[in-house]
Amino acid sequence: MSTLTLRQEPPERLDLLNINPLSLGGLSEAEAAKLPVGTSRRGLTLGDCFTIRLDGSDTLTIEGGSSRLDRVGASLDGGTIRVEGDVGQRLGAGMAGGTLTVTGSAGPYSGSGASGGTITIEGDAGDHAGGAVYSAKAGLDGATLVIRGRAGDHLGDRMRRGMLLVGEAGAYAGARMIAGTIAATRVGDHPGYGMRRGTILAGATGALSPTFVETGTHDLVFLRLLARSLRALSPAHADLAAGALKRYSGDLATLSKGELWVAAG
Amino acid sequence: MMAAWVKGGATDADAAIEAAAHLFASAKVPVVTGLCADVGALRAAYGLAGVIGASLDPVAAPSLYAELGVLSRTGAMGTTPAEAVGRADLVVVVGNAPWDRPFLQDIAAAKPRRGRAAGSERTILSLGGPSNGQIRHVAYPVEPGGLAVSIAQLRAFAKGHLAGETAYADLARRLVAAHYGVVVYEPGEVGELGVEMLQGLVKDLNDVTRFFALPLADPFQGRALIQVAAWTTGQAPSTGFGRHVPEHDPWRFDGARQVREGEADAALWLSSLPSPRPDWLASLPSVAIVGEGSANATGDTAEIVIAVGVPGESTGGTLWNERRGTLTHSSAAGQPAALTAGAVLDAIRARITAKDSAAC
Numbered sequence: 001m002s003t004l005t006l007r008q009e010p011p012e013r014l015d016l017l018n019i020n021p022l023s024l025g026g027l028s029e030a031e032a033a034k035l036p037v038g039t040s041r042r043g044l045t046l047g048d049c050f051t052i053r054l055d056g057s058d059t060l061t062i063e064g065g066s067s068r069l070d071r072v073g074a075s076l077d078g079g080t081i082r083v084e085g086d087v088g089q090r091l092g093a094g095m096a097g098g099t100l101t102v103t104g105s106a107g108p109y110s111g112s113g114a115s116g117g118t119i120t121i122e123g124d125a126g127d128h129a130g131g132a133v134y135s136a137k138a139g140l141d142g143a144t145l146v147i148r149g150r151a152g153d154h155l156g157d158r159m160r161r162g163m164l165l166v167g168e169a170g171a172y173a174g175a176r177m178i179a180g181t182i183a184a185t186r187v188g189d190h191p192g193y194g195m196r197r198g199t200i201l202a203g204a205t206g207a208l209s210p211t212f213v214e215t216g217t218h219d220l221v222f223l224r225l226l227a228r229s230l231r232a233l234s235p236a237h238a239d240l241a242a243g244a245l246k247r248y249s250g251d252l253a254t255l256s257k258g259e260l261w262v263a264a265g
Numbered sequence: 266m267m268a269a270w271v272k273g274g275a276t277d278a279d280a281a282i283e284a285a286a287h288l289f290a291s292a293k294v295p296v297v298t299g300l301c302a303d304v305g306a307l308r309a310a311y312g313l314a315g316v317i318g319a320s321l322d323p324v325a326a327p328s329l330y331a332e333l334g335v336l337s338r339t340g341a342m343g344t345t346p347a348e349a350v351g352r353a354d355l356v357v358v359v360g361n362a363p364w365d366r367p368f369l370q371d372i373a374a375a376k377p378r379r380g381r382a383a384g385s386e387r388t389i390l391s392l393g394g395p396s397n398g399q400i401r402h403v404a405y406p407v408e409p410g411g412l413a414v415s416i417a418q419l420r421a422f423a424k425g426h427l428a429g430e431t432a433y434a435d436l437a438r439r440l441v442a443a444h445y446g447v448v449v450y451e452p453g454e455v456g457e458l459g460v461e462m463l464q465g466l467v468k469d470l471n472d473v474t475r476f477f478a479l480p481l482a483d484p485f486q487g488r489a490l491i492q493v494a495a496w497t498t499g500q501a502p503s504t505g506f507g508r509h510v511p512e513h514d515p516w517r518f519d520g521a522r523q524v525r526e527g528e529a530d531a532a533l534w535l536s537s538l539p540s541p542r543p544d545w546l547a548s549l550p551s552v553a554i555v556g557e558g559s560a561n562a563t564g565d566t567a568e569i570v571i572a573v574g575v576p577g578e579s580t581g582g583t584l585w586n587e588r589r590g591t592l593t594h595s596s597a598a599g600q601p602a603a604l605t606a607g608a609v610l611d612a613i614r615a616r617i618t619a620k621d622s623a624a625c
Contacts, residue, residue, distance in 0.1 A: 012294055012507075012528060013517065039517075040294045040507040058601040067526075071516070089516060108516055134330070134501075134515050135337040158338075166368035175458060190410060193417065194462055209414050211421045253417040253462060 003056055004050040006085075012040045013088060014049060017071040021058045029054050039070075065104050073100040076117065089126070090133070090235035092119040095143055105149065109133050113142035114162070121198060124149035130164045130182075131157030139177060140164055146233055151201035156182050159198065165233050174200045183230055183237045194260035196250050201226070203240050203263045212250035217264055268572045269311025270564035278604055280501035281571045284397040285533075285552045286616030288317030288569065292531035292550075294507065295319040298520040301540035302606050304592060306554075307493040310535055319533070320505030321494075322394050324519030324540045327486025329451030330515055332480050333501055335461045335489070341615035342467050344447060344477035345590045349380055350375050350552025355443035357390045357550070358402070359463065360412055362451035364394055368587065369449070373400045380477070390439065390550055405436050420466040440466075445588065446476040452539035453483060483589045485540045489585040519544055534566075537573050538584075539607040542566065552613075554606050571609050 002024060014037045024032055032054060033047025046052065050062075058079035062072070065085020072087045077096040086104035095114040105123035111130045121129075128206035129151045138160035148164045153170035154262035160178040171188035175194035187208035192198075244264040251258060289295055293327035297314050300307060300323040314321055323329065325502060335341060349356070352374050354497060363369055366384035376387050393407030393415060401555045406408035408415040421427040422437035440446055452460050463478060470476035487502075494502040503518045505511070516522070523529040524545040532551040534543060539559060546553070548565055556575035564570060576582025577595035581603040586593040 008284065038508075039505075039512075041292050066527075133340075134334055134513075137338065163442055176461065190414060192463075193413070195456060207410060209410060209417060210408065211414075211417045211427070229280075251417065252421040253424070254465065 001059045002054045016051040038233035111145040115141045118144045125151040197245045197257040199262045211252040212248040270570040273564040289317045295531040296520045296529045298322040299534045299536040300538040303576035306606035309607040313614045320518040325483040325485040328483035331452035331457045349447040352380040352445045355446040357448040358530040360454045362454040416462045476481040575608045
């Protein structure tokens with residue numbers, strides 16, 4: 001297992017886009033130390049900020065996280081990255097495969113545009129987790145994003161594919177969703193605003209938009225399949241899917257093919 | 266008369282420029298904020314930012330990005346103020362902000378003269394606007410969820426996905442019946458989600474009639490900035506030069522966030538035209554370039570303050586002209602000021618470049 005140990009809180013935001021098991025695999029520790037990670041005129045390199053220990057394996061551990069570590073695991077397409085601490089924005093953005101785990105909390109735009117693999121955040125996530133960055137066509141795009149804690153506003157904004165599982169989320173969860181599934185114990189106001197298709201499962205919600213209409217309670221095979229697929233990720237969410245649910249259809253301002261399932265009673 | 270201050274003490278412009286050059290030459294993560302100025306000053310600001318590795322944080326960003334985000338992802342159907350005044354028989358004003366703009370007086374005072382609606386009466390509707398009696402209009406209240414939720418509900422009625430005898434059903438019928446409709450709004454007030462929904466509504470209405478959006482410009486020269494940004498970097502304005510190439514990232518280059526999280530180490534506030542002063546300006550070493558005679562032209566605005574000519578008043582400058590929807594030159598009203606913001610920024614840049622050359 002290769003290890004990067006953060007020496008101290010970095011003086012600026014660091015961009016770890018190019019720091020992953022594959023890119024480090026063919027490098028000596030001295031060569032890896034010269035990789036640029038700074039984002040200012042300081043011109044910081046990996047060796048300036050981290051103690052580096054490489055063994056050529058496909059597992060990389062980053063010890064000592066920081067909210068200034070941006071794009072950790074971005075564009076990852078294999079292997080494993082584990083961060084023991086916090087990370088900054090765009091965790092796993094554009095990721096195509098592999099496993100990415102953060103023991104602390106993440107900044108905004110986690111999993112944006114990620115098309116494969118599994119991202120797990122054991123703490124909280126910032127706004128736009130699984131959401132699209134500025135001018136991007138889609139947010140989460142096929143990957144699995146698990147947030148054990150709380151996510152900010154705009155969770156899964158313009159999400160296109162994949163599974164997004166979260167403890168609690170803020171306002172406008174699933175806004176402008178194209179497709180995919182969001183499961184949460186609670187979401188804030190106006191979930192699914194402008195959603196075209198897709199599924200939001202929530203234990204409770206804030207204020208619903210008047211463009212969602214209740215369509216009754218249903219016992220659908222789909223819900224049992226959803227519960228089964230959630231079981232491995234979170235028994236609590238699986239129990240939610242297996243319980244009594246009210247279905248809302250929306251957003252009626254758009255295609256109206258989205259659905260919001262909320263625990264009944 | 267020009268004025269400059271360094272650490273609260275009055276001095277001449279040359280000494281202030283030298284002090285600013287000294288500050289930015291050693292800064293590692295500087296921020297250029299405000300950017301409410303004429304095109305010449307904005308170009309000079311980009312030049313300086315490129316040399317010192319600064320990021321740009323325009324005061325107009327909320328309005329610009331609410332419109333740009335939608336434009337880049339879903340497209341937009343827009344018209345110009347002149348076309349709206351000449352052709353619209355129905356004008357829908359969304360929110361409060363447009364009611365303070367001269368354009369609303371212009372369009373309320375005229376009738377459609379061209380196109381399908383020529384000669385008919387012009388109706389003005391308000392969605393969530395103030396209930397003042399200055400301009401005759403029909404008012405529709407906003408939903409408790411705010412403008413974005415109200416626009417969504419209106420769109421659902423217009424699509425026929427919601428039905429019933431409600432105020433929004435009536436409003437939707439009026440939209441569909443228009444010959445040439447225009448919806449006027451200020452993007453920063455409506456927000457990105459609301460703007461996208463509004464543009465969707467306009468596109469839906471074009472299945473049955475002619476309907477266009479008319480987003481009003483922010484009052485801080487954001488539309489001038491976006492053109493300078495596009496022709497200089499090919500990107501939108503919230504750009505950083507820390508790695509010597511322009512990187513676009515509205516979240517990372519939000520100046521207030523950078524200061525709050527201790528990332529920025531120096532700031533330049535460019536506001537030769539009036540704009541709100543960032544409340545964080547005094548929390549780090551900063552330079553303010555402000556219009557002469559403005560309330561901020563004092564020694565306590567920032568560590569270094571330089572008062573310059575105000576474009577269109579005490580100096581000439583190219584500015585966004587909302588009525589014409591383009592950049593136009595505005596001449597000085599009287600005796601031109603001795604110093605412009607662009608000249609000050611170029612002088613700071615020249616001093617830094619000279620210091621770098623001397624150090625080699």
